[in-house]
Amino acid sequence: xxxxxxxxxxxxxxxxxxxxxxxxxxxxxxxxxxxxxxxxxxxxxxxxxxxxxxxxxxxxxxxxxxxxxxxxxxxxxxxxxxxxxxxxxxxxxxxxxxxxxxxxxxxxxxxxxxxxxxxxxxxxxxxxxxxxxxxxxxxxxxxxxxxxxxxxxxxxxxxxxxxxxxxxxxxxxxxxxxxxxxxxxxxxxxxxxxxxxxxxxxxxxxxxxxxxxxxxxxxxxxxxxxxxxxxxxxxxxxxxxxxxxxxxxxxxxxxxxxxxxxxxxxxxxxxxxxxxxxxxxxxxxxxxxxxxxxxxxxxxxxxxxxxxxxxxxxxxxxxxxxxxxxxxxxxxxxxxxxxxxxxxxxxxxxxxxxxxxxxxxxxxxxxxxxxxxxxxxxxxxxxxxxxxxxxxxxxxxxxxxxxxxxxxxxxxxxxxxxxxx
Amino acid sequence: xxxxxxxxxxxxxxxxxxxxxxxxxxxxxxxxxxxxxxxxxxxxxxxxxxxxxxxxxxxxxxxxxxxxxxxxxxxxxxxxxxxxxxxxxxxxxxxxxxxxxxxxxxxxxxxxxxxxxxxxxxxxxxxxxxxxxxxxxxxxxxxxxxxxxxxxxxxxxxxxxxxxxxxxxxxxxxxxxxxxxxxxxxxxxxxxxxxxxxxxxxxxxxxxxxxxxxxxxxxxxxxxxxxxxxxxxxxxxxxxxxxxxxxxxxxxxxxxxxxxxxxxxxxxxxxxxxxxxxxxxxxxxxxxxxxxxxxxxxxxxxxxxxxxxxxxxxxxxxxxxxxxxxxxxxxxxxxxxxxxxxxxxxxxxxxxxxxxxxxxxxxxxxxxxxxxxxxxxxxxxxxxxxxxxxxxxxxxxxxxxxxxxxxxxxxxxxxxxxxxxxxxxxxxxxxxxxxxxxxxxxxxxxxxxxxxxxxxxxxxxxxxxxxxxxxxxxxxxxxxxxxxxxxxxxxxxxxxxxxxxxxxxxxxxxxxxxxxxxxxxxxxxxxxx
Numbered sequence: 001x002x003x004x005x006x007x008x009x010x011x012x013x014x015x016x017x018x019x020x021x022x023x024x025x026x027x028x029x030x031x032x033x034x035x036x037x038x039x040x041x042x043x044x045x046x047x048x049x050x051x052x053x054x055x056x057x058x059x060x061x062x063x064x065x066x067x068x069x070x071x072x073x074x075x076x077x078x079x080x081x082x083x084x085x086x087x088x089x090x091x092x093x094x095x096x097x098x099x100x101x102x103x104x105x106x107x108x109x110x111x112x113x114x115x116x117x118x119x120x121x122x123x124x125x126x127x128x129x130x131x132x133x134x135x136x137x138x139x140x141x142x143x144x145x146x147x148x149x150x151x152x153x154x155x156x157x158x159x160x161x162x163x164x165x166x167x168x169x170x171x172x173x174x175x176x177x178x179x180x181x182x183x184x185x186x187x188x189x190x191x192x193x194x195x196x197x198x199x200x201x202x203x204x205x206x207x208x209x210x211x212x213x214x215x216x217x218x219x220x221x222x223x224x225x226x227x228x229x230x231x232x233x234x235x236x237x238x239x240x241x242x243x244x245x246x247x248x249x250x251x252x253x254x255x256x257x258x259x260x261x262x263x264x265x266x267x268x269x270x271x272x273x274x275x276x277x278x279x280x281x282x283x284x285x286x287x288x289x290x291x292x293x294x295x296x297x298x299x300x301x302x303x304x305x306x307x308x309x310x311x312x313x314x315x316x317x318x319x320x321x322x323x324x325x326x327x328x329x330x331x332x333x334x335x336x337x338x339x340x341x342x343x344x345x346x347x348x349x350x351x352x353x354x355x356x357x358x359x360x361x362x363x364x365x366x367x368x369x370x371x372x373x374x375x376x377x378x379x380x381x382x383x384x385x386x387x388x389x390x391x392x393x394x395x396x397x398x399x400x401x402x403x404x405x406x407x408x409x410x411x412x413x414x415x416x417x418x419x420x421x
Numbered sequence: 422x423x424x425x426x427x428x429x430x431x432x433x434x435x436x437x438x439x440x441x442x443x444x445x446x447x448x449x450x451x452x453x454x455x456x457x458x459x460x461x462x463x464x465x466x467x468x469x470x471x472x473x474x475x476x477x478x479x480x481x482x483x484x485x486x487x488x489x490x491x492x493x494x495x496x497x498x499x500x501x502x503x504x505x506x507x508x509x510x511x512x513x514x515x516x517x518x519x520x521x522x523x524x525x526x527x528x529x530x531x532x533x534x535x536x537x538x539x540x541x542x543x544x545x546x547x548x549x550x551x552x553x554x555x556x557x558x559x560x561x562x563x564x565x566x567x568x569x570x571x572x573x574x575x576x577x578x579x580x581x582x583x584x585x586x587x588x589x590x591x592x593x594x595x596x597x598x599x600x601x602x603x604x605x606x607x608x609x610x611x612x613x614x615x616x617x618x619x620x621x622x623x624x625x626x627x628x629x630x631x632x633x634x635x636x637x638x639x640x641x642x643x644x645x646x647x648x649x650x651x652x653x654x655x656x657x658x659x660x661x662x663x664x665x666x667x668x669x670x671x672x673x674x675x676x677x678x679x680x681x682x683x684x685x686x687x688x689x690x691x692x693x694x695x696x697x698x699x700x701x702x703x704x705x706x707x708x709x710x711x712x713x714x715x716x717x718x719x720x721x722x723x724x725x726x727x728x729x730x731x732x733x734x735x736x737x738x739x740x741x742x743x744x745x746x747x748x749x750x751x752x753x754x755x756x757x758x759x760x761x762x763x764x765x766x767x768x769x770x771x772x773x774x775x776x777x778x779x780x781x782x783x784x785x786x787x788x789x790x791x792x793x794x795x796x797x798x799x800x801x802x803x804x805x806x807x808x809x810x811x812x813x814x815x816x817x818x819x820x821x822x823x824x825x826x827x828x829x830x831x832x833x834x835x836x837x838x839x840x841x842x843x844x845x846x847x848x849x850x851x852x853x854x855x856x857x858x859x860x861x862x863x864x865x866x867x868x869x870x871x872x873x874x875x876x877x878x879x880x881x882x883x884x885x886x887x888x889x890x891x892x893x894x895x896x897x898x899x900x901x902x903x904x905x906x907x908x909x910x911x912x913x914x915x916x917x918x919x920x921x922x923x924x925x926x927x928x929x930x931x932x933x934x935x936x937x938x939x940x941x942x943x944x945x946x947x948x949x950x
Contacts, residue, residue, distance in 0.1 A: 234445070238480050241440040245449045245483055246558060250438055292439045361521050364484065374484050374558065377525040401443030 009121075037124040043148065044166050047110075050131050050146060079108050081393065082174040084164060086192060087115040092179040095385065099179075100147060102386035107393050110169050113149045116157035116188060123154030125163065161191035173197045173223065173396050177389065181205050181276060184215045198223035200392055203230070203280035203406075204335045213410045217403065224398025227406070229280045229335070231388040235380055236285060236337055236355065239364055243342075243353045249368060252344040252351045254316040256293065260323045261286060262339045265307060267328040278335035279307055280409075282324050285337060287409030288401070295320055297411055300418045309416035318345075322412075331359050333382060344368075450888030452485035453562035453600075454553050456546070458537065458577055459569035460490030460501065464607070466508035469566065472880035474509045474518060477526055479877070481885055485558045487529040491546065493536055501532035514878065529557065537569070537577050543584035550586070551596050561590075561600020564887055567607065574606060575623040582627035589632060605634040605887055608699050609690065610896075613912060614905035621898045630898055634887045639700040639807075640707075640894040641879030641886075643868070644842040648707050648809075649716075651836070651844065659712070661813070663788045668831060669943075671795045671810045672704055673950050675802035677754050679928070680776075684767030691774045693746075693908055696798040700807075702729060702904045703896070704838070705794060708809050709784055718892035722900060729903040731786040740914035741921035745936045747777035749801040752928030759801055759928040773923055776800040779936040780911075781943075795940060797947070801928035806950040807838040821859060830861050835948070842876075843867035 033046055085100065087093045093115065100111050133144040148167060152160065168174055176196040182205075183189050193199055199221055206212035216225050244250045263282040266275075289295070295313040302310035307326035312319055327338055342353040351368030360381050366374040441449065455473075457465055476482050490501045506527070510517040533549060535542025553559055565581065567574060581587045581604075585595035589602045606624075611617025624633055639645060652658055661667070674696050680687040687695065706725035713720040735743060750761040762768060762776050777799035784794060813832040822828060833847040844866045852858040868876075886894055914920040924933030931947065940946055 244438045246452050377521045379522050
């Protein structure tokens with residue numbers, strides 16, 4: 001009992017230390033405000049006085065041209081959204097801190113980081129507020145952000161919504177980001193989600209993909225949900241669609257007879273280091289193709305074993321052989337796609353459409369119509385979590401294509417788990 | 422079932438790409454070959470090469486996309502690729518080019534040597550394009566970019582026609598019977614109404630109007646495009662966008678530079694032709710037009726044309742009163758000494774060419790009758806700025822003057838196109854405290870601080886538009902001619918000597934005092950942008 005108590009205390013301290021780093025951003029414009037055992041009222045009051053303090057500081061130093069804009073307004077702050085991030089474990093604290101610092105430059109926002117510690121022996125809220133501005137767009141414009149870090153201890157941790165709601169900037173979209181496996185069973189999850197227009201998460205972080213996708217599908221927020229694993233597929237989707245933008249190749253599309261997807265796993269074991277579900281991206285990609293092309297589940301050829309499976313699906317004109325398999329490599333992030341090969345028959349013979357990823361670019365080839373293979377290399381740079389989050393934050397609407405793909409991915413996963421007949 | 426009327430027949434062409442639905446890039450160019458005529462020139466190096474490379478990085482270019490550089494210089498394919506690569510490494514917003522990406526792009530770049538007056542060079546070009554269609558799958562789609570002086574347009578377009586390269590699809594006499602042909606031409610488009618009509622006439626002999634894309638890079642700028650969103654996407658502004666609420670409008674296109682080595686060209690052109698004829702009147706039309714039926718190119722350009730048609734050409738007797746032309750003398754701009762215009766190389770020492778012009782125009786429509794539009798442009802101005810400022814009418818009753826508060830400044834809405842793109846609203850607010858003091862405050866929105874993303878360069882937007890076939894940001898023949906019809910009487914009156922004197926202003930000032938008087942007469946003043 002004592003052991004677990006001290007472990008709890010140690011975890012709290014570790015989270016404290018990590019979240020402290022918000023205070024040392026170089027673009028900080030007001031002294032960091034830090035207080036323990038405070039009230040929501042006091043935090044809200046401080047937030048509303050924050051930019052007045054910043055303006056005062058700017059007036060005191062008229063020589064510093066950067067703090068006063070051309071029109072004489074200090075710190076003309078533009079906010080486009082509220083972002084709530086919920087930190088449940090220490091590992092997530094690290095991610096949240098580094099990602100939000102990078103993100104601030106792209107999305108002027110009020111970011112509220114909630115670190116609930118329901119098991120804590122103490123009660124109350126510790127708050128830490130900092131504001132910083134970064135020169136964006138080659139130094140022309142100041143982009144300003146506020147970060148509010150709240151450590152909520154004891155019973156209050158079960159009532160997060162009531163703590164966050166008064167601190168949001170009114171009339172702006174509110175997004176919640178759950179780094180790590182979303183705690184669907186935690187009552188705080190539903191409460192916080194209820195406050196938000198859009199829920200952001202990463203399928204690859206979910207321990208149980210099938211159950212997680214079912215829950216996500218049932219959330220029904222105004223602006224839907226955003227999946228960072230889906231965002232990672234963005235360029236793959238774009239390149240795949242480009243094969244068939246040329247009308248003469250489009251006729252191959254209904255006749256696709258084979259789709260083979262390879263994805264990366266860490267060489268050490270079958271599951272990637274730190275990635276709970278490295279198969280998420282491959283499944284989402286297959287689900288996307290299947291829904292766009294109207295494929296139906298037919299039968300399982302090879303049951304899911306060590307991250308690989310093989311299904312037969314019913315396409316419009318052909319039966320489709322779908323093969324998903326892992327490849328051990330540390331050249332790219334575990335879970336990322338390595339290769340997609342799509343085979344089809346056109347009027348003048350067979351065609352193959354290939355995307356092969358290298359470290360920071362990809363080879364894309366079309367081999368069809370009996371003509372010289374069209375081959376090119378396109379950039380495919382690894383994207384940071386902040387970039388992915390940023391792209392998803394820019395979308396303030398539900399994505400029906402994603403919803404369809406996610407449901408289909410769930411069905412494919414269930415089929416893959418079936419014992420072959 | 423058979424009794425119900427069947428819906429319209431399936432649209433022509435193949436079904437849309439099912440994988441495209443919901444992706445972020447909704448505008449995808451079809452496979453095509455872009456032929457740059459004048460490929461060794463400055464425009465290709467500074468603008469077109471970088472624009473193509475950035476469009477490629479954005480994933481907007483189809484895999485089959487091919488470039489053919491066409492010019493007189495004797496170059497190998499390799500040397501032309503190196504020339505393009507140099508430009509990208511010097512001027513692209515993403516630089517330097519990444520070797521593996523560049524190499525695979527460069528495989529689709531060729532060079533075609535030839536003289537623009539040599540019909541055989543065009544026959545050879547036609548053969549080359551047929552071969553590219555076969556080898557690279559560009560499907561007979563060809564985009565010609567005339568990066569050459571306008572005097573060469575008729576010759577090039579005539580030779581394109583003779584080689585069977587001008588027509589699209591079915592109309593073609595040689596080569597593939599499918600695919601489109603489009604031609605992009607640069608400004609200046611004509612010298613006056615007669616020359617613009619002649620040029621349009623010559624182009625029309627070989628090309629249909631929907632094949633012609635007259636580029637005005639101002640229209641490719643994000644803020645100009647946002648003007649439509651601002652006006653027609655928001656319910657708040659449109660109801661007050663008329664003579665009942667708007668007192669006057671000021672459009673400013675100010676440059677800090679002088680003629681920058683283009684003395685010969687500029688001395689024969691002047692500010693009215695160089696800026697007002699295209700950028701100035703296009704901004705005016707975008708600002709003042711009625712809501713289009715939809716956002717199609719024809720609807721949009723119909724509305725712009727209606728605005729230009731409602732701008733009545735000035736009678737000669739009004740020119741001296743409603744226009745001010747100026748020329749800069751030596752002075753200081755941005756801390757640098759600038760010589761007088763007449764001392765610039767290639768400029769006549771007694772040149773009468775205007776480097777500054779201020780106009781008062783009227784739009785005779787129900788919406789705008791009685792609202793003056795003041796337009797000014799100049800070189801060697803104190804700062805580089807393009808903006809449209811709307812001054813609203815004052816409150817009908819000076820309620821606060823009874824409490825000893827002087828007249829409150831009218832509200833101003835300023836739409837800034839460059840730099841620091843944004844929108845600013847000025848209004849009066851009470852200074853806190855006992856007593857009644859009112860001060861003007863600004864509500865300032867900047868794109869840069871709300872959307873911290875790189876905007877595409879205007880050429881990237883416009884090139885992609887031309888490949889997609891969207892002509893909404895290009896000027897149509899009737900718009901160009903109407904713009905000249907507005908300016909011709911001013912040009913004629915000036916050259917006849919009846920249009921008032923040429924005023925001089927120091928480089929680094931906001932133009933001659935006469936320009937201030939133009940507004941003072943009406944009880945107004947220029948904004949200090």
